[in-house]
Amino acid sequence: MLLNGETTMGNFLRSGFHKSKFLNYRRRNDIRFVDNLTIHKKPLRFAKSPLKQRKIGILKTSEKNLRSYIRREGKPDVIFHHGIFDYVYMSKYLSETFGIPVWYMENSPNLKPGHFPCANPFDSIESRKIFVKNAQRRIAVTKAYVEKMEKLFSAPFELIPNVLTDDFFVSDPKPRPSNPFTFSNVAILDSRKRQDLIIDAFAEAFGGNEHFQLVIAGDGKLEAELREHVKRLKLDSQVQIAGFLNRDEVKKLLDSSHAFVLASKAETFGVVVIEAMARGIPAISSDIDGTREIFNTINGILFQEGNKVALVNALKELVANYDIYDPKKIVEHVKSRFGPDAVKKGLYRE
Numbered sequence: 001m002l003l004n005g006e007t008t009m010g011n012f013l014r015s016g017f018h019k020s021k022f023l024n025y026r027r028r029n030d031i032r033f034v035d036n037l038t039i040h041k042k043p044l045r046f047a048k049s050p051l052k053q054r055k056i057g058i059l060k061t062s063e064k065n066l067r068s069y070i071r072r073e074g075k076p077d078v079i080f081h082h083g084i085f086d087y088v089y090m091s092k093y094l095s096e097t098f099g100i101p102v103w104y105m106e107n108s109p110n111l112k113p114g115h116f117p118c119a120n121p122f123d124s125i126e127s128r129k130i131f132v133k134n135a136q137r138r139i140a141v142t143k144a145y146v147e148k149m150e151k152l153f154s155a156p157f158e159l160i161p162n163v164l165t166d167d168f169f170v171s172d173p174k175p176r177p178s179n180p181f182t183f184s185n186v187a188i189l190d191s192r193k194r195q196d197l198i199i200d201a202f203a204e205a206f207g208g209n210e211h212f213q214l215v216i217a218g219d220g221k222l223e224a225e226l227r228e229h230v231k232r233l234k235l236d237s238q239v240q241i242a243g244f245l246n247r248d249e250v251k252k253l254l255d256s257s258h259a260f261v262l263a264s265k266a267e268t269f270g271v272v273v274i275e276a277m278a279r280g281i282p283a284i285s286s287d288i289d290g291t292r293e294i295f296n297t298i299n300g301i302l303f304q305e306g307n308k309v310a311l312v313n314a315l316k317e318l319v320a321n322y323d324i325y326d327p328k329k330i331v332e333h334v335k336s337r338f339g340p341d342a343v344k345k346g347l348y349r350e
Helices: 009-014 050-073 088-098 125-134 143-153 195-206 223-232 247-255 271-278 308-320 327-338 340-347
Strands: 002-008 034-040 079-082 102-105 137-140 181-186 212-217 239-243 259-262 283-286 300-303
Touching: 034 050, 050 088, 079 088, 088 102, 088 125, 102 125, 125 143, 137 143, 181 195, 181 247, 181 271, 195 212, 195 223, 195 308, 212 247, 223 239, 247 271, 259 271, 259 308, 271 283, 271 327, 283 308, 300 308, 327 340
Parallel strands: 002 034, 079 102, 102 137, 181 212, 181 259, 212 239, 259 283, 283 300
Antiparallel strands: none
16 A cells, blocks of 8 residues: 655654654555655755656656665556545556556445545546546446446446455354344444434434334444434433444443444445444344445444434344344354455456
């Protein structure tokens, strides 16, 4: 993974030469990183063409760092470019410089005809469309997104779903204690994720009944507002806003939950849903493109997006029929479709 950042030499000196102050990210132990901190020797305002000089600096640093990586690790087989909103110019340059093919994957819910958001001043809509058409492979994670991307780019896409790593799957899911019955939600606390709807539906279905609990994990701009919402509904003893949880903490939460709930307005895929199922619990989700293709009769319930009554009914139905959900079958099914072996078959063709 290439992590990009840039600064002037003066700012780099003031930071004590700490890259972490410019490249602010959460590392993953299972991913190799190439840090691409571009240091402009003088402020760009002194250049004849600041924008041109900025681009040159970023690309040359990218080339230098990739050459260093190749000396240590060998030449990559492919540049996997995820998302058209940024760094198309960089992937194109490195592909042409090193002769490495590009695989392009898109799962942004924000792309639509005439609307191609871009996070840099170097790529145009047209240059990015050409980049996608010239990619050796074009991938989307659901059938719905394959169709959407083919219309947007007038080029064929193939379906390869998101992968869930082996560490998330449990081979022998343990029975949950019958009391309290715990629903969980893990997502950024944002209006698109509709945690407010989950809280309202939970209040109507189980408010005042201490045998039922709801845990919402995640951070975001609505955290304080959601905490206040819980207080107004007098659900402090039943609903917990847990804040950000790391990967291992999410596993522990799911392992102590009976079911997972997602009420998003839109999802490209819904990785968190398959994470919950990989721990052996059924899920409830709004009936939207991203999650619809995950569900069947053995792993959960879909409800009409935005409909509180439908969500209340889904919560009650899942509790009433909880015994029909076999944890082992849920795990086996999700692993057969989204585990590493399943996704490898799509990525590595004969």
